[in-house]
Amino acid sequence: MQIPFFQRLQGLAGPTVNKIVSTVNGSEKASAERVIQQVLTGLPELLGAAVVLVESGQALASYTTSREFNLGKTMGYNAEVVRQQRLALAALQPDADNQLEEILITLQSQLHLLRLLPDGQRFLYVAVDCRDTNLGIAREVMRACEE
Structure with missing residues (x-):
């Protein structure tokens, strides 16, 4: 049973974990959730x-x-990275x-990948621990999600 009060209460504890969370409805929701499910597979x-x-x-x-890995706080910055990289490439003509x-961002123990989806209006963001996943596997999974 879904009780709105309890859902709001859970939201105060931080982001929902181990569950796909959508912020849109309709075909965009289905498409985005399908991509995330493919990545999880x-x-x-x-x-x-x-x-x-x-x-x-x-x-x-x-x-x-x-809960410590709050994607909502970083997505705007990642979108800005994509926009700025597009501008830099346009300057190179x-x-x-x-x-x-x-775009690949490497940290000491993590890999963060930003891959533009075919429409060019959206990107897929994936963060993995270097000890659990190698770059080649992560890239191949992300490429497969485009199809």
Whole structure:
């Protein structure tokens, strides 16, 4: 049974963990949730994942395994990274065949990948622990989600 009071109370404790959370409805919701589910199938040990709008930084759907790993706080910054990288590439004037596909951020114990989805309006964000997943596997799972 879903009781609104208890749902709000849980929200005060931090982000929902081990559950896909959507912020939109309709076909966007179904599409974003399907992408997250595909990522979870390929990377069950991930730290977090989200489908995010590039322009606004709004997460359409997200999943995290820890309350300390709050994706909502970082999605706007990650969207800004994508927008700035697009501007930097435009300044270089690459040919039309070379478009931004992926951004990798490496930390001492984590990998954070931002991969543009085919529509170019959204990106898939995935964070994994380096001890649990290697870069090649994470990239391949993310590529498979585009199809």
